Amino acid sequence: MINSKYFFKGFKSIKGLDSPALALGASFIAIGALLKNIGFNLEQSIFSTFLTYALPGSLVMAESFLIGASLINIFLAVWLVNTRLYPMTVALMPLLLHKSQPRWKYYLSCHFIAVSAWLIMKGKYQSVEKKHRIDFWIGIGTGTWSIAIISTVIGFLASDYLNKDMMIGLAIVNPVYFMCMMVGAMKSLQISLSIILGAILGPAFFFISPEWSILYGGVSAGTIAYFVGEFK
Amino acid sequence: MSDISSNIIIVILVTSFATYLSRFLGVVSSKKIKETSKIFKWFNCIAYSVLAALIARMIIFPAGELAESDIFIRFFVVIVSVVIFLFNKKNLVYPTILSAILLALLNNFI
Numbered sequence A: 001m002i003n004s005k006y007f008f009k010g011f012k013s014i015k016g017l018d019s020p021a022l023a024l025g026a027s028f029i030a031i032g033a034l035l036k037n038i039g040f041n042l043e044q045s046i047f048s049t050f051l052t053y054a055l056p057g058s059l060v061m062a063e064s065f066l067i068g069a070s071l072i073n074i075f076l077a078v079w080l081v082n083t084r085l086y087p088m089t090v091a092l093m094p095l096l097l098h099k100s101q102p103r104w105k106y107y108l109s110c111h112f113i114a115v116s117a118w119l120i121m122k123g124k125y126q127s128v129e130k131k132h133r134i135d136f137w138i139g140i141g142t143g144t145w146s147i148a149i150i151s152t153v154i155g156f157l158a159s160d161y162l163n164k165d166m167m168i169g170l171a172i173v174n175p176v177y178f179m180c181m182m183v184g185a186m187k188s189l190q191i192s193l194s195i196i197l198g199a200i201l202g203p204a205f206f207f208i209s210p211e212w213s214i215l216y217g218g219v220s221a222g223t224i225a226y227f228v229g230e231f232k
Numbered sequence B: 001m002s003d004i005s006s007n008i009i010i011v012i013l014v015t016s017f018a019t020y021l022s023r024f025l026g027v028v029s030s031k032k033i034k035e036t037s038k039i040f041k042w043f044n045c046i047a048y049s050v051l052a053a054l055i056a057r058m059i060i061f062p063a064g065e066l067a068e069s070d071i072f073i074r075f076f077v078v079i080v081s082v083v084i085f086l087f088n089k090k091n092l093v094y095p096t097i098l099s100a101i102l103l104a105l106l107n108n109f110i
Helices: A004-014 A021-037 A042-052 A055-066 A071-082 A085-090 A103-112 A115-127 A130-161 A164-185 A189-206 A213-231 B003-030 B038-060 B064-068 B071-087 B093-109
Strands: none
Touching: A004 A130, A021 A042, A021 A055, A021 A130, A021 A164, A021 B064, A021 B093, A042 A055, A042 A130, A042 B003, A055 A071, A055 B003, A071 B003, A085 B003, A085 B038, A103 A130, A103 B003, A115 A130, A115 A164, A115 B038, A164 A189, A164 B038, A164 B064, A164 B071, A164 B093, A189 A213, A189 B038, A213 B038, B038 B071, B071 B093
C-alpha cells in the first residue's frame, strides 16, 4: 500500500540540521499552552492539533473562541486564514500525481499540507521518482504532524512553567524558520520575485483590509511575479 | 459531557473542516493540472507569495505574545537569523534557537 522505503525516507526529514522539528516544536508548544489557558483539556488540545494541523488556523480558532464568536464566525475566520492552503495544494499535488497510485492517498495526505511540510517537499521532491513521491510525502507529513501533536502535549503540560519571556521567545521561532526556508527557496527569478513582492504587498494590504490582506497581497504579488518571469 | 466541553469539540470540528476544505478543493483542482502547464506555474508563484505575505504579517503585525515585543527588535532578530542561516550552509538549527534567546533578551533589556 505505502512503500515503506520512501515513507521512512520522508519521515526522516524531521531529523538533521535542516529539520523543521525545532520550529514546529516551538510553535506547537505555544499552541498547547494557549489551548490550556483558554480552557481546553489535554484530550481536546491533542484532538485539535490532530485534526487541524495548520498553525494560523488554530490561533484564529483560539482567539475567536476566547471572545465567544459564533460557530459560523469561527468557520469563516478559519476558512479565510487557511485559504492559502488552496494554492499551496494546487502547487504541490501535480508534482505527486501518478497513475499507479490510489486516489485516497491524495485525499488523505492533503491533510499534511501546512507551511513546514510543504516547504520541505517543495525543496526535496526532485530527489524522488514521481511514482514514489506520494509515499515520500506521506512520510514527511506523518513526521511533521507527529512533532506537532507531541509538542502540543508538552506545551499543555508545561504551560504553568512558561513565563512571558519564554512565550515571546517561542513565538518568534516559527516566523524565523519560515523566513529562512523562504530565503533558501529563492532559486529562480520567478520564485524570488514572488517571495519578495508577497512580503511587501501582504503587509501593505493590511492597511486596506486586515482580514483579506494575505490573499490580496499574495495573489497580486504572485501574478506580477508570474508575468515578469514569463516575459523576461 | 458538559455544555462547554461539547462546545469545544464542535469548535474543533468546525475549525478542522474549514481547514480541510481548501486542501480538499486543491486536490480536486490538481487532477487536471500538469506540472509543466502555465496555470501550475502561476499557482506556484501565488503559493510562494501568499506564504511570504503570511510570514511578513506574522512579523510586522503579529497576534498573541509576539505583539508585546517592539517591531524594530523583531526586525533585527529576523535579519540576524537570516544572515546566520546564510553563513552557516543553510543550517536551520542555529538561527531558530538563537532567535528565541535573542528576542527574549532584547525584549527585556531594551
